[in-house]
Amino acid sequence: MQDLYLLAVAQKTVGYVVAVLLLIAFVVAIAVNVRKGRAEVGSEVELAANRKPYMDDEELETKKLDRTLGLGLVALGVIALTLPLYWLAEPGRQEGMVERFEEVAISRGEDIYVNGAQCAGCHGPQGIGGVASYTILDPVTGAYVDQVEWKSPALDTIMYRYTPEQVTYILNYGRGYSPMPAWGAPGGGPLTEQQIEEVIAYLTSIQLPAAESQLAVQKELDKTCAADADNNCTIPGGMYKTLGEAVFNLGYTDGFAGGAYSCGRCHTAGWSIGQAKVAGGGGMGPNLTGGAAIRQFPVAAQQEAYVSAYPKMGTAYGVNGWSSGRMGSFGTNPNAQDPKTAIMNPDQVMLTPVQIAAVVAYERSL
Ligand code: HEC
Ligand code: HEC
Known part of the structure; x- marks a missing residue:
């Protein structure tokens, strides 16, 4: 996968080199044209392009025609060779993109897990499981009932038993009457849909x-x-x-x-x-x-x-x-x-x- 990513980067570099070469060629062409133009100053009458005698039919239909057709053939050859080569590398480029995208999602998800939402404080570093200090209040009167240590399940096997949709649901709504709060917007939590996806990408990456x-x-x-x-x-x-x-x-x-x-x-x-x-x-x-x-x-x-x-x-x-x-x-x-x-x-x-x-x-x- 790393190789595919490098390949994509290498291709990007080749692309830049070609672009720079084209740019240089363009500038040179302009410079040459300007120089040519200068020589004509004051002699437009004799030298104006439409006043110069053109090639005769003989030359036009042989040398000139052959040259133009030849150039066309070369151009066609170049396209015929490079286009399939470009297509050939396309899946690699796309996989490189997806891979890169996932890496970014995982590292963002880790940041949310450790810092942003501090899941690690209850579920342990790397999702190994832990405890949450929790004050139980009476659901009706709100009166203090007990101060407890509530086991927080390990998350490094969460994808062993739930689909990403089920985990999304748990994260969106939390677990009522437990220390696990609602994290997603549907449950009134602070994380966006994308952040929830990123946390799940991170959790998927740490499965045992x-x-x-x-x-x-x-x-x-x-x-x-x-x-x-x-x-x-x-x-x-x-x-x-x-x-x-x-x-x-x-x-x-x-x-x-x-x-x-x-x-x-x-x-x-x-x-x-x-x-x-x-x-x-x-x-x-x-x-x-x-x-x-x-x-x-x-x-x-x-x-x-x-x-x-x-x-x-x-x-x-x-x-x-x-x-x-x-x-x-x-x-x-x-x-x-x-x-x-x-x-x-x-x-x-x-x-x-x-x-x-x-x-x-x-x-x-x-
Ligand atoms: C204040 C502590 C706390 C925080 C912070 C917290 N959780 Fe929880 N979480 C819990 C507890 C406790 C449970 C188990 C609840 C129960 O007993 O049903 C739980 C349950 C879960 C479950 C269901 C696990 C299962 O097997 O039933 C998932 C998934 C989960 N949490 C993910 C997260 C993620 C991701 C974050 C960060 C965005 C997070 N939690 C933040 C305490 C917490
Ligand atoms: C995360 C919480 C959770 C865990 C862990 C859990 N269960 Fe359940 N279980 C439930 C819920 C909730 C139901 C009710 C069915 C439903 O909501 O789909 C249930 C239903 C059941 C039922 C059907 C009971 C009925 O009367 O319909 C059986 C049997 C069962 N669980 C066995 C187990 C066993 C065995 C394990 C451990 C290997 C286990 N459960 C772990 C939450 C859990």
């Missing part, structure tokens, strides 16, 4: 390689659960009984990735501030207890499919669910579907099929 994120999840699971062959946790005195429970709560105790890989942060009230209430009892996401998941998905495989590839906003799911576009896909990357437009690799996913099956089994037991 698949191996790195999967290794991090595995390390975290080994620390909190160390599942045996039956997916039961084997850490002596550990908090979790099963792999599914550990996945559901990934990062609850130590803030791993700001809880980005967990389910509890949306499905358990108080999870994000370390005051988890009933597991799966509902928060921003619906209550999953009392067999709610089984009623929605009679067969576990249906629920696994839902959690893996979260349905598009406005599409039906389960027995009578309707996707609001807010949850995100945990086992299939929605940005790796069409190879032509894919911006991610298919292996960049939050959880493995085994981890998804385990967490679904856990939810069905709630």
Whole structure:
């Protein structure tokens, strides 16, 4: 890509050289003409162009004609050779432009992330996840309730689970009753549509390689659960009984990735501030207890499919669910579907099929 950009620059230089040469030729032509003109002063009568005897027919139809035709042929040859060459380089020039455009968008997006909107203050440098200090006020009276540290999910896997449109929606409107404010004009925020696009370009550029994120999840699971062959946790005195429970709560105790890989942060009230209430009892996401998941998905495989590839906003799911576009896909990357437009690799996913099956089994037991 860098090469294409250099190629475009090199071509620009050649263009400038040609332009300068033409300019010099033009100036020389004018100078010669002026000189010629001077010699004629006072002798217009004999030397006036229309008074000079012209070539005779003989010469006009042979030498002169051949010369003119020859020149025409040479000019045609030059055009025939250079025009295709020019076209040949056109895709490179265009790619160079797009590449340059993206680089600019990414660096502007980074500036907004770090300085302008200070996303980094909550979501961590390079989107590794963090915490937001937040004062909870009573939504009705506005009275002080509590001062908390609210987990802010890592954003270096955000394109693993949401499409750019979904991220745009989150940025436009923020997350009500959480520290995440609305950033876009539609939600009353300070950023323009273009700035939102630039932030997303930056976020896309910092997505983790698949191996790195999967290794991090595995390390975290080994620390909190160390599942045996039956997916039961084997850490002596550990908090979790099963792999599914550990996945559901990934990062609850130590803030791993700001809880980005967990389910509890949306499905358990108080999870994000370390005051988890009933597991799966509902928060921003619906209550999953009392067999709610089984009623929605009679067969576990249906629920696994839902959690893996979260349905598009406005599409039906389960027995009578309707996707609001807010949850995100945990086992299939929605940005790796069409190879032509894919911006991610298919292996960049939050959880493995085994981890998804385990967490679904856990939810069905709630
Ligand atoms: C004051 C702290 C704060 C700031 C500043 C902030 N965020 Fe957030 N953001 C949060 C919190 C907390 C959440 C999780 C809310 C929840 O619990 O549902 C969140 C959620 C998100 C999500 C959804 C992630 C997910 O997986 O659910 C995205 C995307 C996001 N923020 C992007 C940004 C961007 C981009 C910026 C800068 C323009 C930004 N945030 C600025 C605190 C913040
Ligand atoms: C960013 C918040 C968020 C996260 C994280 C999240 N969910 Fe959800 N989930 C939702 C929302 C919101 C819904 C309701 C459906 C909708 O709005 O489209 C939902 C719906 C569901 C449902 C369907 C429940 C029903 O009754 O319709 C299941 C099952 C589910 N989630 C499982 C999970 C699992 C498993 C994980 C973790 C791997 C998870 N969710 C992570 C927000 C989230």
